[in-house]
Amino acid sequence: MKLFYYKEKEKPICYYETNEQIVIPEKYQEKEMRAFWVSTVVNIDLPIMENELTYKNKLDEMFDVAKEFNINAIFFQVRPLNDAFYQSELNPYSKFIMGEEDKEPLFDVLEYVVKKGKELKIEIHAWCNPYRVSLNNELDKKSFIESLSDKNFAKKRPDLVIRDSKNQFILNPVKEEVKKFIIDSMLEIVEKYDVSGIHWDDYFYPYAPLSEDDNDLGDFELRENKSQSLEEYRRFHITDVIKRLNVEIKNKNNKIKFGLSPFGIWRSVKNDLRGSNSAASTSQSYDNQYADSYDWVKNEYIDYIVPQLYWEFGHPVAPFADLAKWWNNLVEGTNVKLYIGLGIYRQGREGEYENPLEVVNQIKYVNNLPNVSGEVFFTYHNFKNKEEVSYPGVLEVKKLLGGKNE
Numbered sequence: 001m002k003l004f005y006y007k008e009k010e011k012p013i014c015y016y017e018t019n020e021q022i023v024i025p026e027k028y029q030e031k032e033m034r035a036f037w038v039s040t041v042v043n044i045d046l047p048i049m050e051n052e053l054t055y056k057n058k059l060d061e062m063f064d065v066a067k068e069f070n071i072n073a074i075f076f077q078v079r080p081l082n083d084a085f086y087q088s089e090l091n092p093y094s095k096f097i098m099g100e101e102d103k104e105p106l107f108d109v110l111e112y113v114v115k116k117g118k119e120l121k122i123e124i125h126a127w128c129n130p131y132r133v134s135l136n137n138e139l140d141k142k143s144f145i146e147s148l149s150d151k152n153f154a155k156k157r158p159d160l161v162i163r164d165s166k167n168q169f170i171l172n173p174v175k176e177e178v179k180k181f182i183i184d185s186m187l188e189i190v191e192k193y194d195v196s197g198i199h200w201d202d203y204f205y206p207y208a209p210l211s212e213d214d215n216d217l218g219d220f221e222l223r224e225n226k227s228q229s230l231e232e233y234r235r236f237h238i239t240d241v242i243k244r245l246n247v248e249i250k251n252k253n254n255k256i257k258f259g260l261s262p263f264g265i266w267r268s269v270k271n272d273l274r275g276s277n278s279a280a281s282t283s284q285s286y287d288n289q290y291a292d293s294y295d296w297v298k299n300e301y302i303d304y305i306v307p308q309l310y311w312e313f314g315h316p317v318a319p320f321a322d323l324a325k326w327w328n329n330l331v332e333g334t335n336v337k338l339y340i341g342l343g344i345y346r347q348g349r350e351g352e353y354e355n356p357l358e359v360v361n362q363i364k365y366v367n368n369l370p371n372v373s374g375e376v377f378f379t380y381h382n383f384k385n386k387e388e389v390s391y392p393g394v395l396e397v398k399k400l401l402g403g404k405n406e
Helices: 053-066 111-118 141-149 176-192 217-221 230-252 295-299 321-332 358-367 393-399
Strands: 031-039 073-079 123-128 161-163 167-171 195-202 257-260 337-344 372-377
Touching: 031 123, 031 337, 053 073, 053 111, 073 111, 123 176, 141 161, 141 372, 167 176, 176 195, 176 230, 195 230, 217 230, 230 257, 230 295, 257 337, 295 321, 321 337, 337 358, 358 372, 358 393
Parallel strands: 031 073, 031 372, 073 123, 123 195, 195 257, 337 372
Antiparallel strands: 161 167
C-alpha cells in the first residue's frame, strides 16, 4: 500500500528529500517483543494507593489489558524521581505510591508485579530514571532538598545535585559517587527481584541546558584529559556508567537484559555522515542529552535499544520511515536487539496522528525491517481508556497484534 497524507489523498508521502514514495507492507509477522511502558511518574498510568485491594485490582487490570492486546512485556517505572516503587535500603519509597515520599505502601508493588508477570508469562523490565531527582519546580535548591526524605541520596549529598535552566534537579553525571550510587541502586533491584530487565529511558542530561550557576563546569575544568571538549567529557561519563553497569548486571545474573530508550534522533546526516535522514535543526540526543547511542550499540554495551520514534511518516523534519531505517541499519551485525518505541499516545490527536491507521502503518513498516525485533508503546493508559481520542486507532493496533476481540 502506497502512503498518502491523510487529509490530502492525492499527495504522496515520500522518504526524506526524495521522490520515492513510502510503501506500507501488508504482511505482519509476530516478533519477540510486544510491550508497553507503564508510567508511574505523576501517576500517569497508576493512581495513588488508597487501599490494598483497589490498587492490586489496578495492577491486575494492567495485566488483563496486556493479555487483551497480546502484549508479552511490561516496562514498569520503578524509579521515577530518585526514589523506589519497591523495598529499598538505598532509596525512599516514591511519593507517587502513597502521595508522600518514603511513606510505606500497603504491600510491595514490584514484588506483586513480578510475581503476576511470571504467572502470565509476561516479562517485567524495571524502568529506571537514574539521574532525575525532580521535575521542573518552583522551589529554590535549598528548599527543594530540605523537602526530600532523609533517605533520599540527593538530601544526603546535595553537593552532587545540579539543575537545569527550568529548575529541574538531577544527579551530576560526571561524579564517581553518583555513578556508584546508580549502579548500586540497579544491582539492588537485580538482587531482590526476579525482573527480566533493567531499562533506562532518555533522561540523561536534561533537555533544557544546565543553569549558569549550578552545573558541572567546575568538574570539567578539573578533568584529567584536557583534550576533551565539554561535550566529549559529558558523553564519556554517561557512557562510562552504562558500560560499567552492564558488566555488573551480567556478573550478578547474565540472563537479565539491560536496555535503553533514547530520544529517536541520534544525529542528523547533515551534522554527521553517520547520522539519519532528518533536518539539521532537530533535537539530537548526541548533542543535547550527550547520549551516544551509536557507540553503545556498536560496542554492545547494552542488550537492546528502544529509540523513541514519536513522529508520523509525513513529519517535515523527523520522518518516521527514514529514522526507523537508520536504527535498523545501526544494529546490523551487532548482538543488540532493536525494539521500536511507538507513540500511541499521539494517535487521533489533532495536528498529530490524525490518520487512525498511523500506528498500525508504523508497526507494519518496522515489522518488515530485518533487524527490528518488536515494538514498545507509550503509554499503557492509552490501551484501556475508551474515552481517549486515540482509542479507535488503538483498536486497530489490537487487531494487528492479535489481541482478543471485544
